Amino acid sequence: MNFTNTLAIAIKAIFTNKVRSALTMLGVIIGVSSVVMLISLGKGLEAFVVQSFEDLGSNNIYITPGNLFSEEGGFSSIQNSALRAKSFSFDKTDVKELRRLRQYVEKVAYYNAQSDTIRFLTNTKQTSIIGSNADYNQVLITSLNKGRWFTNSEDENGERVVVLGHEVADELFGKVDPLSKKVRIGAVTFTVVGVAEKKGGGFGGPSFDNVIYIPFETLSRIYNTNDIMDMTVKSRGDIEIADAITAVEANMLKRYKDDEFSAYDQTEILNVIQDILSMITITLGGIAAISLLVGGIGIMNIMLVSVTERTKEIGLRKALGATPNQILIQFLIEAAFLSILGGVIGLGLAFVGSLAVQPIFPAKVTIESVLLAFGVSTAVGLIFGAAPASRASRLSPIEALRYE
Amino acid sequence: MKKKANKMANSQPVLKLDNVCKSYQLGTQLIRALECIDFTINEGEFVAVIGPSGSGKSTFLQVASMLAEPSQGKIFLKGQDVTSYNEVQRARLRNQEIGFIFQQFNLLARTSALDNVALPLVYAGVEMSERHQRAESLLKKVGLGDRLKNKPNELSGGQQQRVAIARALINDPSIIFADEPTGNLDSKTNKEVMGLLQQLHKDGRTIILVTHELNLAKTAQRIITLRDGQLLAEYKPPYKFKD
Numbered sequence A: 001m002n003f004t005n006t007l008a009i010a011i012k013a014i015f016t017n018k019v020r021s022a023l024t025m026l027g028v029i030i031g032v033s034s035v036v037m038l039i040s041l042g043k044g045l046e047a048f049v050v051q052s053f054e055d056l057g058s059n060n061i062y063i064t065p066g067n068l069f070s071e072e073g074g075f076s077s078i079q080n081s082a083l084r085a086k087s088f089s090f091d092k093t094d095v096k097e098l099r100r101l102r103q104y105v106e107k108v109a110y111y112n113a114q115s116d117t118i119r120f121l122t123n124t125k126q127t128s129i130i131g132s133n134a135d136y137n138q139v140l141i142t143s144l145n146k147g148r149w150f151t152n153s154e155d156e157n158g159e160r161v162v163v164l165g166h167e168v169a170d171e172l173f174g175k176v177d178p179l180s181k182k183v184r185i186g187a188v189t190f191t192v193v194g195v196a197e198k199k200g201g202g203f204g205g206p207s208f209d210n211v212i213y214i215p216f217e218t219l220s221r222i223y224n225t226n227d228i229m230d231m232t233v234k235s236r237g238d239i240e241i242a243d244a245i246t247a248v249e250a251n252m253l254k255r256y257k258d259d260e261f262s263a264y265d266q267t268e269i270l271n272v273i274q275d276i277l278s279m280i281t282i283t284l285g286g287i288a289a290i291s292l293l294v295g296g297i298g299i300m301n302i303m304l305v306s307v308t309e310r311t312k313e314i315g316l317r318k319a320l321g322a323t324p325n326q327i328l329i330q331f332l333i334e335a336a337f338l339s340i341l342g343g344v345i346g347l348g349l350a351f352v353g354s355l356a357v358q359p360i361f362p363a364k365v366t367i368e369s370v371l372l373a374f375g376v377s378t379a380v381g382l383i384f385g386a387a388p389a390s391r392a393s394r395l396s397p398i399e400a401l402r403y404e
Numbered sequence B: 001m002k003k004k005a006n007k008m009a010n011s012q013p014v015l016k017l018d019n020v021c022k023s024y025q026l027g028t029q030l031i032r033a034l035e036c037i038d039f040t041i042n043e044g045e046f047v048a049v050i051g052p053s054g055s056g057k058s059t060f061l062q063v064a065s066m067l068a069e070p071s072q073g074k075i076f077l078k079g080q081d082v083t084s085y086n087e088v089q090r091a092r093l094r095n096q097e098i099g100f101i102f103q104q105f106n107l108l109a110r111t112s113a114l115d116n117v118a119l120p121l122v123y124a125g126v127e128m129s130e131r132h133q134r135a136e137s138l139l140k141k142v143g144l145g146d147r148l149k150n151k152p153n154e155l156s157g158g159q160q161q162r163v164a165i166a167r168a169l170i171n172d173p174s175i176i177f178a179d180e181p182t183g184n185l186d187s188k189t190n191k192e193v194m195g196l197l198q199q200l201h202k203d204g205r206t207i208i209l210v211t212h213e214l215n216l217a218k219t220a221q222r223i224i225t226l227r228d229g230q231l232l233a234e235y236k237p238p239y240k241f242k243d
Helices: A003-016 A018-055 A078-087 A092-099 A152-156 A166-173 A216-223 A241-253 A266-309 A311-319 A324-357 A367-393 A397-402 B006-010 B057-064 B087-097 B113-123 B128-141 B157-169 B187-202
Strands: A060-065 A105-120 A123-132 A144-147 A161-164 A182-185 A188-196 A211-215 A230-235 A261-265 B013-026 B029-042 B046-050 B072-077 B098-101 B175-179 B207-211 B222-227 B230-235
Touching (some): A003 A018, A003 A324, A018 A324, A060 A241, A092 A105, A092 A241, A105 A166, A105 A216, A105 A241, A123 A166, A123 A216, A152 A216, A166 A188, A188 A211, A241 A261, A261 A266, A266 A311, A266 A324, A266 A367, A311 A324, A311 A397, A324 B087, B013 B057, B029 B057, B029 B230, B046 B057, B046 B187, B057 B207, B087 B113, B098 B157, B113 B128, B157 B187, B187 B207
Parallel strands (some): A161 A188, B046 B207, B046 B222, B098 B175, B175 B207
Antiparallel strands (some): A060 A230, A105 A123, A105 A182, A105 A230, A144 A188, A161 A211, A182 A188, B013 B029, B013 B072, B222 B230
């Protein structure tokens, strides 16, 4: 008996009990769709994060106070990094020193941040204020929707000009054009010179659009601080970024201890984030796999019932010439077919589900998750079908024929 | 289909049981279902095995048809010693050399008459088109040419048994075992089925009929009687029986 015949017998047996087969497959359908869906959400999130980092520019070196990375890889503990970050900040001497590394450094962006209320006529909004230098938008690529960024001289002179984040502009001005309008930040009046492009939210976290940008010097004067919270160095395009990081670190080490600052590029932080997201994806997939296990047990249960119900049929087939192996393969194919069909349907559901959530979440069905689902559902069928199939193959034809 | 003259009934032995016994363990008790018996059936012969319930008829059929292994003795099929055949070899032997007709028909429910008849050919590795062609031809021969697509529950008892007979013939077996083939039939269909068996015998088929009905057994060329697992006597026509 060839495989096609065995497959045909198995399919016929499955379609003989349509409702039962459908209910049996349900466990695998739910299991596979959950695994694929969660993996696709995880992968989509990972891809989104990678893209977001790439959008920031690939030649950037980020310098932050405190030791961001632990010795073992990954981020250092929150307490450790937060304490360091609180104890240390940078100042304009650091900017000056870094700018001297002309061989490696093209531009240096820096900022300090405060929080305050911004007002236009009767409209008010609590917002984050980024006080940055003029190079900030070129290094960290903050595209403008309208108007312009502030200039070097506006920064140096501490002029009261502001670039509004998209959300701030929207809420304060509505349909009115904000350019050249006067707003009050705290007690000080500013002129709007630009509006940033919409950046979107951060997966339910604070919006990147509820922010305003003013010159660093202006912020220093109003809030009476010269501290720099973070610096970003744009390295020259003609040198290796690793060499630039080494140079920047050597420069910083002249003024700070090793654990008082971190200098890293996006790949370093991206690797850590990817590791974390992969762990989350695996964990979620693992939890979903439990339902696949339950689905497999369902298949085994039904196959055992099926073997008992069809004992006489098995006896007849054996009497008419079926070998134990042919019976074993018939029932194994039946279990595997149920499971694979469930897997394919589950995969289809996961695909549709991923498409459905794409407007709000960057889900992405990968070929790996498809192969995984297909492989796992086949394995589930074969593993959980093995015991019932083996039982069927070992039945004595005489006993089986006598079975009522 | 084999076309052999009935006169060949005394030619080559098809099946030979040489001092064959069958016993099995039931808890701590050893049940001797078949005492050591000798039995031979020649090509084209029609033999009936009769006896009351518990006489060992079923055990005889199971051992002789390769469904069960003997505890002792030797079995020869067409001169070949098949006693020590393993499970796979026995399955192939049943498929190629033996045809079964059961009391309960044993047809696959939800499967057409055509596919039921063709079932042994599936395990013989025959292509589907040939399977259907041969099954159709046999169903026509047993008078069911118009019921090819009908499922067992759409057929009468007599028709179902005729499907089973066609199935028994599909692989052109050396020997046909009919186990109480009319046990589930009324008197009219009983006659039809027995008529069919006699026709097969006339066509040169070797048949072993297991029954507890003396009247049916009398249609055979030879009758052997079993009691308590022992071969009690052997009769040839004209039959004269004591109680």
